Amino acid sequence: MKITIRLVLSLLFVALLVALAFSYIQVKTEEGNLLDDLDRRCLLLGRSLEAAARRGLASSDPAGLAALIEGLGRSERLRGIVIYDGQGAVSAATPGLEPEPSAYRTSVKTSLDEARTVSFLDRSRRTESHVFLYPIRDGDQIAGALGFFHDIAYIRARLKGIWRHNFILLLTLSLLLIVTTILVVRWSVVGPIAKIAEGLRKLRTGSNSKGLEIPRGDLLGPLASEVTHLTRSLAVARAKAGEEARLRLSGERIWTAERLKEHVRLELGTKTLLLVSNREPYMHVRRGRKVEVIVPAGGLVTALDPMLRACGGVWIAHGSGDADVETADRHGRLQVPPDEPAYTLKRVWLTREEEDGYYYGFSNEGLWPLCHITHTRPDFKLEDWTCYRRVNERFAQEILREIRDETEPLVLIQDYHFALLPALVKAKRPDARVAIFWHIPWPNPEAFSICPWQKDILEGLLGADLIGFHIQFHCNNFLETVDRVLESRINWEKFSVERGGQMTAVKPFPISVAFPSLVRDDVRDEFSRRNTKNEILTELGLQAELLGVGVDRIDYTKGLIERFLAVERFFDKHEDYLGKFSFLELGAPSRTHIKRYQDLISEVEALIERICWKFQAKNWKPIVFLKAHHSHREIQRYYRVSDLCMVTSLHDGMNLVAKEFVAARDDEDGVLILSHFTGASRELVDALLVNPYDIESMADAIHRALTMRPEERRERMRRMREGLKERNVYRWAGNLVTTLNRIRFPRSTDEPGERG
Helix, strand or coil: CHHHHHHHHHHHHHHHHHHHHHHHHHHHHHHHHHHHHHHHHHHHHHHHHHHHHHHHHHCCCHHHHHHHHHHHCCCCCEEEEEEECCCCCEEEECCCCCCCHHHHHHHHHHHHHHCCCEEEEECCCCCCEEEEEEEEEECCEEEEEEEEEEECHHHHHHHHHHHHHHHHHHHHHHHHHHHHHHHHHHHHHHHHHHHHHHHHHHHHHCCCCCCCCCCCCCCCHHHHHHHHHHHHHHHHHHHHHHHHHHHHHHCCCCCCHHHHHHHHHHHHCCCCEEEECCCCCCEEEEECCEEEEECCCCHHHHHHHHHHHHHCCEEEEECCCCCHHHHCCCCCEEEECCCCCCEEEEEECCCHHHHHHHHHHHHHHHHHHHHCCCCCCCCCCHHHHHHHHHHHHHHHHHHHHHCCCCCCCEEEEECHHHCCHHHHHHHHCCCCEEEEECCCCCCCHHHHCCCCCHHHHHHHHCCCCEEEECCHHHHHHHHHHHHHHCCCEEECCCCEEEECCEEEEEEECCCCCCCHHHCCHHHCCHHHHHCCHHHHHHHHCCCCCEEEEEEEECCCCCCHHHHHHHHHHHHHHCHHHCCCEEEEEEEECCCCCCHHHHHHHHHHHHHHHHHHHHHCECCECCEEEEECCCCHHHHHHHHHHCCEEEECCCCCCCCHHHHHHHHHCCCCCCEEEEECCCHHHHCCCCCEEECCCCHHHHHHHHHHHHHCCHHHHHHHHHHHHHHHHHCCHHHHHHHHHHHHHHCECCCCCCCCCCEC
16 A cells, blocks of 8 residues: 555656646747747738838827827737837837836847847836837938837736646546556556465465466566566475475385485585587577577487586586577686576587587497497597597596596586597596496497597596496496407496506496376466367368377487388378378477488478378378477477377487476376387387387377277276386485495406495
């Protein structure tokens, strides 16, 4: 109430000032216009009388001049006329003219001396007058002057009316504005804020289980956004606390973000966790005049961002967004995530030449196809290798700069882009605990021997204290490769390598995703809950009853061609599903600078076009290809409404899409069709496992998924979710950090091994 009164008084005061100011400006403008008009009339009158007055002055005929003045007479406004001679003396004047004309001798002299008209207002008497002096010319001489005296009471009356009219008008409009403002404030600000406050009170007291309804609008947009994050964080925190308490009471040991945070705090103490990857977790890109934050596609960010959110620390990555520089400080640092900062992102800037050689060249035209058995020939170039070494050295410098004040820091290096980095860091900081996690498969020794610099890569990797792979099979391949290429001692019982006094443990750490079911149903993401299959179909302009989904980077290792051929074969064998089942592919373009990827996009689009031309009807398509970078929230929508998800990688280290789909299905429904060439197939054994090269079996798997009894679907999904809940990303991160921090090797090289 006090705020409303202050607002009304403030607005009223401002309105009065505005009314006074505008009225004053208009009155002064109108007064100037009326006086100018009077000057013009006097000027015309002077011109008309000038000749007669000049003759009267020349003949020294006072009677004639008096007759001239009396002939004009007096009017309501013209009070009188005075004729002055050349010395400024009065030659004739209207009888009874007041004030005495002699009071204006100075003005008359000015008019005569300067041969110009003079006008002024006389306020020396009770009645205000307008005086206009007009010089009478006789050739080049000034013979005298005419003086016109007007009563300006009519002007004052006119101005008084303007004051009254304008002030009332402006005051009325101001009052209307005040009333409107108060109503708008009450409806758009006071009311919504009261509603938010009431909702927050209910959330605080635990009496609101439906979540907070936030009023929307431009005015309260930023506040609504922040309150939404606050209430969601509060609700999630309560849910997690309740879940933690339930797990403690039931004796379960499920890893959660809170447990990971506490575990890392106890395990590391004051040590800083440093994570290094090529891909950054948050990228700033320009969309027109705006800068947007996007999360790059790929399993690495999906897995590691929750880990850093829980543990804190520093993430060092290549800054590849076109607005990354302007959103970071001069050292390339910023706090992320943008909404709820939890850790530091340190961006490293690379030249276009370095990016082409290190990333597109050696990493993705060389190591990527080398490690994935997909029958794509690796391409190794000396200039790419040179860039690869240079970029690894750049990142090593950034790591050393970040850990210069740390004692026994922990450095977690991610993936095949930084094979040389462990040895570079260890050479300068032997006290650092260094681990590298290889997210892609490791091939057999014969395949890896294709690489001309295999020895350099192995020596770089063996600079780490710990090397992690997704599955034991890849660990075995790595140790066999080291045994074949380098002089070293392999301990097959403890899976470690000793070389040059450096001991390296090689272990499997199956990576996973965060498991969202630890949050209660009533605080799940509202956006995802509101989106149904019908809404998505309407957006796509599609009519169908059953949906399948695939989510992939457009990469030749993902088996996209084989997947679509299987969909085509399914329709060939089961025509009754035409018009009923559609497959949605969410494909994120990737590495489009590389010709093989450009060709793949063309192959995929041509194949989809052919299949659609073969089967599609008016409002139905067999395959819908959504080629774009989709946010995690958008992807969740499709996971939740799809009847099946296909992951048909030809070769994959893990593949987190399969685990994301399972984690998203809190309804415990849906079927996962999974390639047995993925690391995920070792854990998700209740999926329908397929050979992606066998088109017939994949087509049959689609039919089986669509015809599976609901009880079997739910039982399979329930078992997969239980396994994923236990083996989530927090457990993966906890095991990795703990193993690295506790790893101890004997100083003697006679018996290599590990004590933990």
